[in-house]
Amino acid sequence: MEKVSVIRGSGAALLQPNIDTEVIISVERVMTFDRGELGPYCLEALRFRSDGSENADFVLNQPRYREATVLIAGENFGCGSSREAAVWSFFDRGIRCIISPSFGDIFYTNCLQNGLLPIVMPIEEVQRLAAELAAAADPAMTVDLLDHRITSASGRIVPFTIDVGKRAALLGGLDEISQTLLNLAPAIAAFEATDRKSRPWIYAGVARRRAARVLLLAGDGIGPEVMGEVRRVIEWYISRRGLDLELREDLYGISSWHAHGAVVRDQAWAEIRTADAVLFGAAGSPAYAKIPRAQWPAETMRRIRKELGLFVNLRPIRIAEGLSEMSSLSPDVVRGTDLLIVRGLAGGAEIEGIARVAFEMARVRRARMCAVDRANASQVTGRWREVVQALHGAEYPDVALQHMHVEAAAVQLGSAPQQFDVLLTEHLFGDILSASAAIAGRSIDMFPAASLGIADAEERRRGLYQPIHGSASGFAGKSVANPIGAILSFGMCLQFSVAMPQEARLLRQAVDTAVASGARTPDIASAGVPAMSTAAVGDMVLAALESLLRKAAA
């Protein structure tokens, strides 16, 4: 809530008694517009004639009162329905103080919750303030909450009174919520802790998600370095956000082969089978050439996906603010790019299930989907288009659907990526298109990915989370790997396997903040600027998380 202290501006007088909240803002406007957009509709019923023309006689339509900040109002102002949008519409219009002989109860309370100062004064005083306003050459007034006084349009000082607690809350910008959070958060937490023990069924079952079991497999190459930073982020969430997460770790890859004689040992397979999420670093090393083919990543990763029941792969390409300047494409072309590639996994999972995921994702994004296929040249992708169209017509007509051939999509991703919201495509096309889209973001190391299974009753999905970059064995151990793709992959895990999207958003914001304030491994560093180590970028992300948390608490 905005703090209130000294309000300066022009006043306007509307002394008609009993102006109710329906007159202030109609229910149709409330249904059509959000808070912040209501200013133009404030007192619409009075500002316009029935033929739609502006009523020039109405006080707020007169040039000298049009931009009024202080409203001098008649008795019983804001009576009627409880709609809070009545107060919002005044606030959105720029009114910061209303002086009246009496207010509707709920309207008065709502003013205090929204940083709009309501002042109650005897009717004679209200009328006098209005008369001074009308007589003055300049209808300027000042309302000083610090000193409890109004300077009228004639320059007269008029004291007013307001409850001490309400004044303090307005001065501090504290609505009831901030007061509760500020003063009562420990009481709420203590109540909840006890209550969880005495009435577990309130929180159990659907309402209480059991701890998510997360297995971290760092893998080969730069995997251990980037996943080291992911581990620090997870630990931060556990200690600072109380994230209920069981974290396990095991070896994967050449290190495991050397230690246990298997790329994935039996114990690790058992962990995978019971995990809700596997956080994976990278797979790949020249050393695989010396071990049996059945142990190679293609085979073990296929089995991991099978054990977890995964069928769809998500690759979000979001260009962080501050990175568009560094793209190999023109900044104007990539700025604001925020798209999601949804593709099938290898092995030909059924199309409808994948398309359904894509439609669901589009619904909660910008409701646009581009289905990429090669219907002109392939029977398989021809069938793909039929299924997508049928599903669209039957269940998702609210999503705007467009079809595009893969060649055209590749061109568009490279020249106008901002146009896309969700891109749905099959496995191989998706792989190529995501690499191509990632160019927009300068480095492929910036981007996360998730392979997901079906949603359970709690809307959680089992998942394998892995940045789209590879093992980059040549850079391993040099502390130059960019951990952001891996950290954002954990963000996707928070979203889909832990089902805590608010925490996922916090992490995305922290990464954006860190990047905007200069977190740069060599792959994204500008020429002539010293690049940072993997751990230094991790430090900046953690610092950003910490500062966002402090900002939210303030």
Place this chain on the structure above:
Amino acid sequence: MAGTFFDKIWAAHCAADLDDGVALLHVDRHLIHDLAAGPVLADLAARGYVVRNPELTFATVDHAVSSAPGRHTDSSPLGGRLLRQMRQRTSEAGIRLFDIGREGQGIAHVMAPELGLSLPGMLIVCGDSHTCTHGGIGALAFGIGSSEAVHVLATQTLRQTKPASMRIQFEGTLAAGVTAKDMILHTIGKLGTAGGRGHAVEYAGAAIRAMEVEARLTVCNLSIELGAKMGMIAPDDKTFEYVASRPLAPKGASLERAIESWRRLPSDDDATFAVEHTIDVGKVAPQVTWGTSPQDVIAVTERVPDPDQESDPQRRRRMWAAIDYMGLRPGTPIAGTPIDWVFIGSCANSRLSDLRLAAQVVAGRKVAANVRAWVVPGSETVKREAQAEGLDRIFRGAGFEWREPGCSLCVAANGELIAPGQRSVSTSNRNFVGRQGPGVRTHLASPSMAVAAALTGYICDARQLMT
């Protein structure tokens, strides 16, 4: 100290005592619906807060959604905007949404008890005044405003002043063909729409004990029409049996433990109430409203009251205004009044038991030629179960329209309106001026009475069709 059922739930949720008798209450379930969810979540974000317990918050689509068969997101244009916003905002916050076409979607006060989201002893809030409905399952439930909803989202608590307590004892047995709806309408007629103001009402007595849970939900639904924000019925074995079969309710040992604690909830024998009423239900006949307030209610066997017999001039003026609006004549029998519309639905009467009762009255007859009649199941689950039993075929065969779940013609916020001047018999809970559309004349009644009116084309005693 001896406590009432209400006192016990209140105390169990008090996280802090604030000044001036205000308590900070923990909220166990916060239900949000399409009319408010998007705007309220947007307001929360604009104020810089996050949802504290998304796992205790549940969203459903009911108020502004079309009930037309084959509906989609934008079948109701204003509703479509709200639904899109709701999908995005609930997804961002991690709140489970029961979307259209999905198991669980429905009117908040129908789907939540049905799924086992509402349980005895809980404190439940929702931005809708009919939240008192959940009192029927033994919860303390009430409607809240949008500021309060934001407070709950951010803190999972609510600042609340404790109301006084009232008990209404229903003694005797309801006669055949007389329902819970008739009983509560009769009560509102006796006590008036301000009768419960400032009170949390506990409904008790033999007639309540004999009622199934769904009927109890109907009784509690109309508490707000009695002026009471909260209305509740202590849980008993009937409640526990109902809860045990709900998909999202606790199971096994957890349920056993919960039941053990729920058994301690009923008011102590020596508990005292600020106000007590006793109503003999044995003589209650099927009810129908004649005016523009739920308290303007009479038995279907009675005549429209004559305002000139009323001594209080203010009340007399109000009665005349109501009678004029309703297009009735004082002193004439209410039965025999021709009607144009019938609406069977709403959080008062759209559960499976309501539809079964209504279907029984149909008995092979047809809807009268000049009447349009809608059946709007309260939830996707009710719809599917009713279809599995063949109730939809009975209604459609008789000429009723079988629709998709939502609030529909009760609140008429989805663009579904009755034409001006038309007369409707509705199983909903509000007969206010213009509630079902400008100039529409609404008569509240039970589902059996609504079916009887649809079949005959006029208001009539449903019991005559049941013999």
